[in-house]
Amino acid sequence: xxxxxxxxxxxxxxxxxxxxxxxxxxxxxxxxxxxxxxxxxxxxxxxxxxxxxxxxxxxxxxxxxxxxxxxxxxxxxxxxxxxxxxxxxxxxxxxxxxxxxxxxxxx
Amino acid sequence: xxxxxxxxxxxxxxxxxxxxxxxxxxxxxxxxxxxxxxxxxxxxxxxxxxxxxxxxxxxxxxxxxxxxxxxxxxxxxxxxxxxxxxxxxxxxxxxxxxxxxxxxxxx
DNA sequence: TCCCAATATCTTGTCAGCCGATATATTATC
DNA sequence: GATAATATATCGGCTGACAAGATATTGGGA
Numbered sequence: 001x002x003x004x005x006x007x008x009x010x011x012x013x014x015x016x017x018x019x020x021x022x023x024x025x026x027x028x029x030x031x032x033x034x035x036x037x038x039x040x041x042x043x044x045x046x047x048x049x050x051x052x053x054x055x056x057x058x059x060x061x062x063x064x065x066x067x068x069x070x071x072x073x074x075x076x077x078x079x080x081x082x083x084x085x086x087x088x089x090x091x092x093x094x095x096x097x098x099x100x101x102x103x104x105x106x107x
Numbered sequence: 108x109x110x111x112x113x114x115x116x117x118x119x120x121x122x123x124x125x126x127x128x129x130x131x132x133x134x135x136x137x138x139x140x141x142x143x144x145x146x147x148x149x150x151x152x153x154x155x156x157x158x159x160x161x162x163x164x165x166x167x168x169x170x171x172x173x174x175x176x177x178x179x180x181x182x183x184x185x186x187x188x189x190x191x192x193x194x195x196x197x198x199x200x201x202x203x204x205x206x207x208x209x210x211x212x213x214x
Numbered sequence: 215t216c217c218c219a220a221t222a223t224c225t226t227g228t229c230a231g232c233c234g235a236t237a238t239a240t241t242a243t244c
Numbered sequence: 245g246a247t248a249a250t251a252t253a254t255c256g257g258c259t260g261a262c263a264a265g266a267t268a269t270t271g272g273g274a
Binding site for chain 1: 230231232233234235239240241
């Protein structure tokens with residue numbers, strides 16, 4: 001799973017959101033570190049929808065602007081959970097090795 | 108940082124290794140989950156060397172086969188540490204949200 | 215002896231995907 | 245009337261992952 005896809009799924013965990021709203025939520029939940037590019041966003045959404053990790057939820061017209069909402073599917077939630085576990089494991093193995101190195105490297 | 112690059116750096120934390128040895132070490136430290144492709148490996152090494160996150164260490168000829176060793180630079184160790192922190196943060200934010208969802212979603 | 219597998223390097227070509235740029239449309243502000 | 249924010253979508257360039265193949269040595273099995 002690519003990193004933009006990971007963030008899109010994370011942004012959809014609590015409630016359905018529309019494209020622009022996802023981009024703002026991702027920026028918020030990463031403390032401004034990740035700014036999803038608009039050209040990236042819709043491509044990612046298409047791919048996630050094709051894989052059925054997200055699904056179209058509803059469409060609204062608010063103040064004349066179309067909002068197309070997406071929600072996380074059960075399959076998407078499982079995929080996100082698995083990816084989170086994988087990332088945590090990767091981070092842990094690197095951190096452990098670095099710690100051993102600074103501790104004097106008992107190779 | 109791309110995932111293959113992350114694994115290459117991790118494999119070099121404890122000691123310098125040559126290309127083939129890196130591939131075997133990555134497979135080992137990921138419990139067989141990550142099998143670095145040979146075409147990926149050398150491209151990644153070139154890019155990491157250009158960025159000075161790894162550096163050529165020495166060359167050996169063992170049993171007629173050339174071994175070109177690479178070592179992690181201080182800059183590489185710092186980059187790996189930062190990436191590990193970032194991955195851990197990403198994994199944590201996703202896991203927390205998923206936990207809240209299963210707990211009943213107090214949105 | 216000959217072929218294959220393992221070890222070891224590197225190159226080339228294809229495909230996926232990120233992202234900048236652009237287009238379109240509405241509302242609000244200046 | 246121009247600009248910014250909100251909101252959608254597409255296109256093209258570039259980077260990077262990876263399959264495949266080239267090259268070379270050692271050792272084992274048919």
